[in-house]
Amino acid sequence: MKQNKHRSSDAIYLCVVVFLFILINVRWIWLFRRGQPYDIDEAGYLGYSLMDFQGLMSDGVMGWLKAVEMPSVQAPVTTALSSLSYMVLGPRALAGFATTIFAGVVTIIASYFLGTSMNGRRLGLLASVLVATSPIVINYARSYSFALPATAVATVALLALVRSDGFANAQWALIFGLCLGLMPLTRTMTIGFMPALVLAAVLQAVDKTENRRRRIIVLLLSLVLAIITAATWLVPNGSLVLQYLLDFGYGYRSAEYGAEQSLFDIGPWLLTIQYLAAYVYLPDLVLLIAGLILLIIAIGRLICTKGWWPTGRLVMRAKLFPAILFVALGVVALTSSRNRGSAFIAPLVPTMIVIAVWSLLRFGQSRNWERVVTSFTILIAIISCVPLLDLTLTVARPWTVRVPVLGPTIVTDGRGAIQKYEAGGGYSSDNPVMPVDSSTGQEWMQASEMTARRLNEVASGNVVTAFGLRGYLYNTNTVNLAQLLSGGSQFFLTAIATEVTRESSDGYAQWLTRGDAAAACFLLTAPENIGAMHPVVNQEHMEAAARTAGFSPVDQWSLPDGRVVTMWRRQSKCPS
16 A cells, blocks of 8 residues: 555656656747757758658658658657657647657656666655756757757666566566667767667676576567667668768867877866766766765775675676666766767766765665755755756856866856857857847848748759858758758758868868869858857858859858858859
8 A cells, every 4th residue: 555655656746847847848948949040950950850751741651761761870760759749749840849858758757767676766756856957958858959869768778677677577678679779769879878788788687597598588689679670770871870970989070079088098087077067067966976986985895895706796786787887888988089979978867867866875874864865966956957947047147166176167057058059159148148139049040041042043952052151050951941941852052071171272172173062053151250160161262262163153141140141153063
């Protein structure tokens, strides 16, 4: 009876947390994203989701599958789910956020059950409220990104692994296999996190002597399911994805993220902690570090009393072990690359929170200590989420303190990922949390819409157009998004990669004559000062390269920040 009462009260609690999470984020998106521009990645991903939707509407399920499976380096799950949501909410960019909010809900619920599976309902309750109020979870529910869907799938995969009880439970084992296979389909970089889950699964399955043969068979079946699931998209796109990950993770494109460093140096590890702090903020970071210290102390005590080998066996058999291995090897994978990406660490954060709260609760093991831990976690949750409720609040303004070793660290910041993106582009306003106000945001959207109309007018969009500029709020993705939102077909647009061409007329000319823009009929250029991505394009060199490549200016228009875009035409590459 008491157990049923607890289940009922926990179900009510979860419903309340989920309802508040949805309500707060839907309200925020409606107030502060409606009519606003999208960052370059959001615009690109939303464009993919609209192409999936167009495939579904034009050719049914087969058309949808063809669109989802088209050659790309971008994982398909998030955009495919959004395309289905458009059937209910309409093909509007804002409707795409239903997918990221849903991913947040799944992450919260999975965190609750992960906590209860490891150490009872108190751990589950505290972990879920901390996950629901974590800045990285809230901010990426409000950003059309793959970060939160990848987090949801990874957390469910870990939960299924724990619930499988060393692969004695076939149903949970198969859920683990399905989610493991879905991880690279939600975000390709999660391939780096998969070995930790596979290793934990193997160790858990072979460790116990009871029904070991059956456990191993169930493990193999779950891994086969994972391979089949991942193969549905990775087989046709694997070479593209591999090249993309290697180039940006460890190859020449990773050079823009800093100098290469050894894992045996302190520098990369310090950068990883600073990177984590930039997403979870100081209150959550304090909790995570406190939990890590207490976990190390707990393991140290066991080593002192039982020795190294028995302690290792105990830890490996613990339900917490897969979570520890997942976080530890995941952090190593992130630290090994100079490119830590946009919220690449997100799939690890809910598990980090569960481990931290587990360590805090286990440290005291008394009623009074549990009350202290509960109060501490609720305080952190309040401090973390209140500034994120509304941009008009005074507490929404960024609050940063200098922390020894870490340097300037965010304590609270009500801005979403889009406001930080705009601020990073050099945009500012009288309100520091709203770099681009509503009216200016509308102007940026209209600039991309006007460009899409112009491209349709001059060549019906059926020619290659090169962008010799790299703008935060005006780029190939924003123009293509405007085109797709109007019901049109995707443009053939290509953007300059200044990491490759470097800042030289010769480099730009090579891009226009032998590179990705060799077939371009039109070229767009603009002065690159405010709103330009680094490394910036030198307009003087670009215009010289354009003339060398046979382009002539044919039109001009202004952007909201005062810059003038010039459209160039190369007759030799245009339809006669």
